[in-house]
Amino acid sequence: MTKNAVLAEDPRPSALGTQPYPIERIRADFPILARSARGKRLVYLDNAATTQKPRQVIDRIVRYYTEENSNVHRGVHYLSELATMEYENARGAVQRFVNAADEKEIIFTRGTTEAINLVAQTWGRTNVREGDEILISAIEHHSNIVPWQMLAQEKSASVRVVPVNDAGELLMDEYERMLNPRVKLVAVGHASNALGTINPVKRIVELAHANGSLVLVDGAQGVPHLHVDVRDLDADFYAFSGHKVYGPTGIGVLYGRQALLEAMPPWQGGGDMILSVSYEKTTYNALPYKFEAGTPNIAGVIALQSALDYVSGIGLDAIAAYEHDLRVYATERLQEIDGLRLIGTAREKAAVVSFVLEGVHPHDIGTILDQEGVAIRTGHHCAQPLMMRFNVPATGRASFGLYNTREEADALVAALHKVIEVFR
Amino acid sequence: MSDLRELYQQVILDHNKNPRNFHEMSDATSRVEGYNPLCGDHYTVFLKVDGETVREVSFTGNGCAISKASASVMSSTVKGKSREEAERLFETFHRLVTGDESGLSTAELGRMAAFSGVSEFPARVKCATLAWHTLRNGLEGRDEKVTTE
Numbered sequence: 001m002t003k004n005a006v007l008a009e010d011p012r013p014s015a016l017g018t019q020p021y022p023i024e025r026i027r028a029d030f031p032i033l034a035r036s037a038r039g040k041r042l043v044y045l046d047n048a049a050t051t052q053k054p055r056q057v058i059d060r061i062v063r064y065y066t067e068e069n070s071n072v073h074r075g076v077h078y079l080s081e082l083a084t085m086e087y088e089n090a091r092g093a094v095q096r097f098v099n100a101a102d103e104k105e106i107i108f109t110r111g112t113t114e115a116i117n118l119v120a121q122t123w124g125r126t127n128v129r130e131g132d133e134i135l136i137s138a139i140e141h142h143s144n145i146v147p148w149q150m151l152a153q154e155k156s157a158s159v160r161v162v163p164v165n166d167a168g169e170l171l172m173d174e175y176e177r178m179l180n181p182r183v184k185l186v187a188v189g190h191a192s193n194a195l196g197t198i199n200p201v202k203r204i205v206e207l208a209h210a211n212g213s214l215v216l217v218d219g220a221q222g223v224p225h226l227h228v229d230v231r232d233l234d235a236d237f238y239a240f241s242g243h244k245v246y247g248p249t250g251i252g253v254l255y256g257r258q259a260l261l262e263a264m265p266p267w268q269g270g271g272d273m274i275l276s277v278s279y280e281k282t283t284y285n286a287l288p289y290k291f292e293a294g295t296p297n298i299a300g301v302i303a304l305q306s307a308l309d310y311v312s313g314i315g316l317d318a319i320a321a322y323e324h325d326l327r328v329y330a331t332e333r334l335q336e337i338d339g340l341r342l343i344g345t346a347r348e349k350a351a352v353v354s355f356v357l358e359g360v361h362p363h364d365i366g367t368i369l370d371q372e373g374v375a376i377r378t379g380h381h382c383a384q385p386l387m388m389r390f391n392v393p394a395t396g397r398a399s400f401g402l403y404n405t406r407e408e409a410d411a412l413v414a415a416l417h418k419v420i421e422v423f424r
Numbered sequence: 425m426s427d428l429r430e431l432y433q434q435v436i437l438d439h440n441k442n443p444r445n446f447h448e449m450s451d452a453t454s455r456v457e458g459y460n461p462l463c464g465d466h467y468t469v470f471l472k473v474d475g476e477t478v479r480e481v482s483f484t485g486n487g488c489a490i491s492k493a494s495a496s497v498m499s500s501t502v503k504g505k506s507r508e509e510a511e512r513l514f515e516t517f518h519r520l521v522t523g524d525e526s527g528l529s530t531a532e533l534g535r536m537a538a539f540s541g542v543s544e545f546p547a548r549v550k551c552a553t554l555a556w557h558t559l560r561n562g563l564e565g566r567d568e569k570v571t572t573e
Contacts, residue, residue, distance in 0.1 A: 359441075363463040363488035364432075367545060371428055379463050393464035393486055422432050423489070 021322045026314065027403050029054040040373025043411045048193045048221060048352055048399035049377050051246045053307070060306040061248065064299045072298055073272055073289070087298055090305035091288070097308045098238065099229040100255050104287040107254040107261070108301055112220040113143040115239035115254035116187070118291060119216055120147035122264040123237075124185070125154070132157040133182045135175070135213075137199065138164045138389055139192040142382040144218040148187060157184075164389065168195040168344040172203065179211040186215045190222025190238075194381035194397065195344025196327075196352030198226070205234045214260070220244050224401070225323060225350040227316040230255050242300060246402075247307030251300030254291070261287050268293040311402070319402045323351035326400050330409035337416055343395050351400035354381075357416065360423050362394040368422060369396075372415035431545055432489065435538035439493035444500045445482040452480075454565070458558030460550055465491040469499075469558045476506050478563070483555065490539075490548050495555035497535050507563055514556050521552045 027033050032052045035042055044052060064086070070079035072087045088103075095103045109115040124147075128134070134148045138161050148159045160183075162175045170188075179186075186208045191198045201222075205215045219240040222228055230238045235255070242251040256264075266273055266284050270293035275283040284290050311319060330353055334340055339358035357365060366378035377397045380387045387394060398412055449455075449470035458467045465487025472480035481499040486492070498517075502510045516528060517536050523543035530537060542552045 361463075361486075361488035361492075363465070363548075363551065364490070367431070367548060368428055380461075384464075387464070393466070418428075422428055423437065 021318060022314075023322075023403070023405060027405075029056065029310075030403055031055055031058070033403060037373045037375065038371055040371075041411075043372075043374040043408045043415075045398040045400060045404065045408065045412060046375045046377050047224070047401035047404070048244070048381075048397065050243045050249065051224065051401050052403070053246055053248070054310050056310050057247055057303050057306045060303045061299050064302050068302075069299075071295055083298055086302045087296070090301045093305040093308055094253055097228075097312065098223075098253075098255055099231050101231060102258055105255055105258050105261065107256065107288045107291045108296055109239075109252045109254050110250055110297070111241040111243070111252035112218060112239045113147075113241075113252075115237075115252055116143055116216065116218060117147045118254055118267050119237050119239075119256070120151045122267050122291075123214075123260065124148075124151040126263075126265060128152075128155045128157050128184050130156040131182060132184045133180070134159050135162055135178055135183055135186045136160075137162045137170050137188045139168060139170070139195055139197055139199075139386050140187070140189055140383065141193050141218065141220070142384070143220075144187050144189060144216075145385070148185075161385075164197075167346050168192065168197045168390075169346045169348075170197075170199055170204075172200065175204065176207055179207060179213065181212065183208075183211060183213045186213050187218065188215070189218040189220070190228070191225060191350040191352075192344070192383075192386075193221045193352070193399075194383040194386055194395070195346065195354050196221075196349040196399075197344060197346040198222075198348040198350055200348075201233050201235065209234065221350055221352075224311075225320060227320070236260060242304040242307060245307055246310060247304040248297075248300045251297045251304050253304075258287065261291070266290050266293070270294045272296070314402060322402065323400055323404075326404055326406065326409065327351045327353060329406050330398065330400065330412065333409055333413045334416075337413065338420070340416070343390050343392060351404075352397060353399075354395040354397045356392050356395055357419065360419055362396045364423070365396045365416070365419050368419045369412070369415045372411070372418060374412055374415045376412070427541070427544060430541035431548070433538045433541060435497070435535055436489060436493040439496040440489035443483075443492055443496040445480075445503070446484065446496065447482050448484055449480060449482045452482075454562045456558050456562040456566075458485075458554045458561075460487070460491070460554055463488060463551065465551060465554055467491070467495055467555055467558060469495070469555060469562055471559070471562045473507070473563070476508070478502055478505055478507065478510055481559070487554070488548075488551050490542065490551040491554050494539065494552045497538070498555045498559060501534060501536060502559060510559065510563060514560055517556055518553060521549050 030052045068082050070083040072084040091103050091106050094106045152159045208215045214236040216237040217235045219238050223240040224245040238255040243249040273293040275285050343354040362378035379394045452470035453473045454471045467485030470482045481503050483495045521542040
C-alpha cells in the first residue's frame with residue numbers, strides 16, 4: 001500500500017490534539033485553499049453553497065476507483081463484496097453521526113432536495129388529503145417549498161407559511177396558533193441558508209407532535225455547523241447533503257423513522273429495490289433498499305463517510321464554537337462599514353452573514369469582490385419569498401466553514417471598501 | 425482595480441445613479457417585462473411606436489448597476505430610431521459585450537461604448553443585455569416576460 005493510502009485510512013484531521021483549534025493543520029488538509037483566484041489569494045466564503053473537500057475525502061474517492069470499484073449488492077466476487085462492505089459501513093457511519101436508532105433508517109439520495117421530494121412523493125401522496133395543510137417557515141430554501149406546493153396542488157391541500165420577525169426568527173406564537181388538526185406535516189430548515197437563523201427544531205417538533213403532525217427537518221445547513229441528534233430532536237424525517245459537509249456532490253441522506261419508512265410505498269422503481277420481479281407481480285425489497293433503486297453513488301457514499309469522519313475528528317462542538325467566534329468577529333467588522341445593513345440578526349445563528357450595501361446592488365458587490373479573490377454568493381439564495389419578506393431583491397452572503405479565518409473576514413471587509421471606492 | 429474601472433466606467437456609474445427615461449409611460453403602445461432570476465434584475469420597458477418609428481422609450485424597475493445603466497443608455501439610444509435601426513443597435517451592442525468588436529465604429533457605438541468592459545466579465549453579459557432583449561420583445565409585439573437565464 002502506498003503512503004497516501006495509509007494516510008487516507010486515517011480520516012481524522014492531520015492534527016492529533018484538538019486544543020486549541022488546529023486551524024493551520026485543517027487548512028493544510030484542503031488543497032484548494034492554496035490556490036489563487038483572479039491573481040489573488042482565494043478567500044472562499046461561499047460555504048453555504050458548497051464546501052471545499054479535504055484531502056481525506058479526495059483521496060478516498062481516488063482509492064475507491066483505484067482499488068475497490070465494483071457494483072454493490074450483486075456480485076459474489078471479491079470486489080463486489082468489498083464495495084458492498086464499504087458502502088454499508090458508510091451507512092452505519094451516517095447512522096452513528098446523526099444518532100439514528102437503526103441503519104435501516106438511513107436512505108442514500110442525491111442530496112437534500114431529492115430526500116425532501118422522496119418524502120413528498122411517497123409519504124405525502126399516501127397521507128396528505130384534500131383540505132390538509134403543510135406548514136413551512138418563511139425562511140425556507142426553495143427545495144423545502146416547491147415539493148410541498150407540488151404535493152398540495154395534486155391533493156388540493158395547502159401550504160401555509162409561519163412568519164418570521166425582522167431578525168429572521170420564527171414567530172413561535174404564530175406557529176402554535178397555526179397548528180390545527182388539518183396540519184399533517186411541518187417542514188422546517190434546521191438553519192437558514194440565506195440568513196443563518198437556527199430554528200428551535202426541538203420545540204417545533206414537540207409542538208407538532210402534540211398536535212399529531214409529523215416534522216421533516218431540512219438539515220442541509222444544520223449538519224455542517226451543529227451536532228445533530230435525530231432522536232434527541234425527535235424528528236420524523238431529517239434530510240441533508242454530503243457536499244455541504246465537506247463531502248462530494250451528488251450524495252445526500254434521508255433519515256426517516258423506521259415505522260414511517262416501512263409504511264411508505266417505494267418511489268423509484270428499478271434494480272436493488274426489489275426482491276423478485278415477474279410480469280405479474282413484483283415484491284419490493286426491505287429497508288433501506290426499497291428506496292435506493294438503481295446503482296447508487298457508491299464512491300459518493302464511501303467518501304461521505306470520510307467527510308463525516310473528518311468533521312467528527314475535529315468535533316462538531318469545537319467547529320461550532322470556532323465558527324461562532326468567526327461569525328461574531330465578521331459581523332462586528334462588517335457593521336463598521338458605512339451603509340452596510342445586515343439581513344438576518346437572529347440570536348441563534350449558523351456562520352452565515354447576509355447583507356446589503358446602500359446604493360450598490362449585490363450583484364455588483366459580487367463581481368468586485370471576485371476581482372479581489374473573495375468568493376461570496378450574491379442573489380436570492382434560492383429563497384425568493386424570503387427576499388420579498390425583507391423587501392430586498394437580493395443580498396450578499398458570506399458563509400463560513402471550519403477552515404475560514406479572521407484574516408479572511410478582514411479580506412472581505414477590505415474588498416467591500418473597494419466596492420465603496422468604485423461606487424461612491 | 426484597472427479591470428474594474430474598465431467595467432464600471434463613469435458613464436455606467438452615472439446612468440446607474442441617474443437613470444434616464446426612468447418612469448412609467450401612460451400612453452405606451454407596448455409594455456414588456458424583463459427578468460433575470462439569477463440576480464433578481466427586474467425591469468419593465470415601455471415603448472411608444474408610431475408606424476416604423478420608436479417615438480418614446482422609458483423603463484422602471486431594479487437591478488445591478490450594469491443592467492440599470494444599460495437600460496438607461498438603451499432608452500436614450502433607441503428613442504427616435506426606426507425599428508430596423510433599433511434592431512441593428514441591439515446587434516451592435518450584443519457584439520460589443522460579447523467581445524466581437526470587429527468592424528464596430530466608435531461613432532455607431534456612441535455611449536454604448538462604455539459597456540466594452542463587460543466582455544471581460546462573462547457572468548455579467550446577461551445583465552447588460554436584459555433591457556435590450558426586453559426591447560426586442562416589445563418591438564416584435566411579444567408581451568411575454570423575457571428572462572436571461
